[in-house]
Amino acid sequence: MPTGSESSKLAAAEAYPSGTKKPPPEATSSINVRRAVVASFWAIVILFGLPAWWKTTNIYRASLPLREMHDWADGKICKPVFPLSISVEAPNLPASDVEHLIRTTQHYLDDMNEFAAHHLRLAQDSQPPGSASITQDENRETMILRLKPEDEAASPRAVLLQHEPTLEVYFSSAQMPSTTSTSSPLATFIAHELQKTFEAEQTMLSALFASQPALENMQRKAISQQSAELIARRNNRAFKYAPTYHLTFSLFTPTATPSSWEIEKALEEYISPLLATLSSISNFTVDTQVQLYATLARSIREPQFDVEKGAWILRNEDLSGFINAAEWPLSPSIGAGPTINFVVYVPEAGKQPLVVEGSGASSWLIPQWGSVLILNTDHSAQDGHESRSSMLSMPDLESAMATFSSHLLSLLGLPESPHSLPLRISTLTRIHAASLIFSASSTLGSLARLTDTLQSIAIPNSVLHSVTLTLKHLDSACNELRAGRFHKALEHSRTAEFEAEKAFFERSMVGQVYFPDEHKVAVYMPLLGPVAVPLLMASVKEVKAWIAT
Template identity: 60%
Template sequence: MSHGQGVDASPSQISNKSSDSTAGKIIDAVIAKKKPPPETRDAIWTRRFVILSFWAVVILVGLPVWWKTTTIYRADLPLQVMTDWADGKTCRPVFPLRIAVEAPALPSQDAQHLLRTTQHALDDLNEFSAHHLRLMLADNSLPSNASQEMLGTLNYKDNGIQSSANDQDIALLIKLIPGDSGSTPRSELQPYSPTLEVYYSPNQIPPSSSTSSPLATFLANELQRIFAEEQATLAYLLSSSSTAHSPKIKSLSPETAAVLERQSTRAFKYAPTYHLTFSLFSPTAAPSAWEIEAALQDYLSPLLESLSSISNFTVDTQVQLYATFSPSIHQPEFDNDRNAWSLRKEDLSGFINAAEWPLSPSIGIGPTVNFVLYVPDQSQSPLIVKENGGNSWLIPQWGGVLILNPTISPKSDTPTLLTKDALRPAMLTFLNQLFSLLGVPQSPASLPLRLSTLERVRAASLLFSASSTLGALARLTKALPSISIPDTVAESVDQTIAHLHQACDDLRQGRFHGALEHARIAEAEAEKAFFERSMVGQVYFPDEHKVAVYLPLLGPVAVPLVMAALKELQGLSRRRKTRAE
């Protein structure tokens, strides 16, 4: 072979190269078919806009609608003001009592000097600054024999300054009467009039140069004695209330505090209306009737009329025959020493047969006060309490029970009718029990003074109760941020605060009847706000319940949106890395 001749490839080699090239093209075609075509820039931005549109709808429309429809409405409450009332920082209760002194037989200068001397003696005796007595001189032109019912509007002089005051604002009227017979000075408190008659001798009038006198000391001691129980009750009320901040609280002895504690425990909570139920129970068919209407008219109606300025009363009566003892107590036992049947003291609490005797505690719109008159069977009469021989007892915050043992001969039967005269002892006992259940003080001996004391005590207790309720509502609002507060609650709170201010101002001015009215409204509005139905329901719907409701609904919707957003972010990250390489 010559050097200029080229080397020719064999046919077999040419065939192998052709087959390899064909196989490579086939593989490249298969791979090209498996991979999707590259996205255009417009397609990428379209996908991004779709994802963003879904998220925009969720964020800009869905979340605001959900927030608006599920947000719990909370009206604005003056929480700091409410807390200040509860802490006693807004109002310090004071009880200025005006005492009018009528001295027609004394010259004006002597009467004014006597009042100043007595006032100094009163201030020295007073240990309770929140309760103070202020003496005022009545106009000498008023006749000394004028009755309290005809006082109307009187003119009074306080330290020589004449002022006008209504008789309702005068706690007590002192009539200074010169007397030559009997020991002087002496006093007589009228039982059915807020009047204290003081008899003195002319030589007991202090001269203008003296700073004290026996008459002034006597008047100061008498006034201090008359209002001693009221001072103790108000001091106990202020000391036991967390809302009271008085600069000087009168210290009470343990015995006095224990007595006041028992009185407050057995008395009903104040209510605008009480329902009185008088029931006659008998284990036999007699007595089957009683003159209760006449007895109530004579013995009860005058008292209820006197109490009308504090509370209203409704009355009903009932008769229940064949009323057996409660099976939970021992049967009466015969006492040979007293020749009477007796009940043990430990059985008195179960004397009322609640299962069979119709004594419903929910009659009427207010608390029901029950008075039970039980006439025992002739075979078990007379029936008394074994330990003390009494025939009546009081059930705290429920009512009273009296066992009436009719005076009958051994051969006669139990009368079928209880007359008004026969009911008189029972009605008087029920009246005393009603006084205890309403919280009427036991002294002084004048009924109008005791009722006016009750009015002041009730006004103060209602003011403290409403203030305490405001504080509880403020603490509840702060402790439960998810609780709803409707506008009605805010309105009731505003009404409560407004009437509390009025009540506090009336107390400072000595207008105790007005203070009671405003405190009554304030307490009712505070209770209405605290026990709002829609607000109380939210307390029993915690946040865990909301999560359990929302998760099954939001889960299927949120997963696709979140996964699409994550995938797009990952693709964007890969493209940025590819561009960087």
């Protein structure tokens, strides 16, 4: 018979067959408190945490006119046109005859023109004799066609003035067409001369249009392979357009002489008038310097004396290393605009004359940098010693200034024709206006694509302001082109290009371009992981318990 202790053990075994003691059931109030605590945590996260996180990490994106930006980049809004107004002066001819000649010539011009965006328009001069056909305030580029009858002229001839945008046509009175004739050899001659005058401009504009994919279907003049190569070489040689250029004129000599030069007088005489003419396109600042004991670069070989030519020869392969960039004080850029360097190098007396091998030239142009001229000064022997003046005078610098003037025009991208300098400058004005419009439009398109692609990038209000100004000035530039006011078109397109570049390279945007989403995950996980995991596990446990009951 079992004892008392054995009976108690048997009763416990029957009550808990598993052999473990289970905890008493949890009170309902405790369950409700625990679930309320978990719910309160989720409420704080949802009602306070997420809004605070969204507010503090939200990226401001100004609303850009993306559709309009894409349309400008695709060439849907503005297709540049260049209406050139040509004023016809014929004070010694009857007005009716001049009007008929203009109509006939205009008909020939329209038939000959292959470039619809570039067209010449003749108009009889209505100004009193001796007054300007187009006032300076209008900023309207034009050409003057001056008809000059002369009895002894056997056939028509044309003379394009070098320093005026004027084409003078000489002909006899018998060659003047009657008002009833429908054709005229004189009108044909004038039309061919005008077309020839602007042929280089049409070629350059056609090449510019051909480089724009948005304008590939636009009618333009056919360009030969030779012309395309010439344009490419000119573009590679010239500086990119800038509102301001800095010109540096430097004198270098390997000895102590010459130690000075009359550069201020030379610049005022030869360079300043040219810069005044070019001021309608860009501004220019000028400075000068003198460097004594300036040795040539060690990377080039010493010039060799040629007995037959009686000169020291500088090899062609040494021209690229002639500038001693390590020791000569030539700054690549001063101020906001690019620097154009003009170097005068005066060899020592015992190594003159110094010329370039083959061509015998003493100057050369360095693309997108400047110009170098070797100035071989006169020297004489006195008492067995060679001597020369310590100063370069105005006559000594005359040839150098002429060379630098020509090289400056090449470095600025002026076409080589026509012969008239004002017409070449007006051509460059139109080309720059069109290229800046294309550049600003392309930059707007790139910014729009960047905005669409990177949704996490910030768009500050400064970008919106610059984009708005760009669109405003692009529209004004296009309208000014249509009206033939090319200087104003250049001003607006220059501002548009500046504002577009400013918007695209906004500092607050550039920094976030290189911050991908993976970096954000790497930042948030160490912070949110220790908090989120316990909260999620507790929530899952409570949901299971609630389902089980």
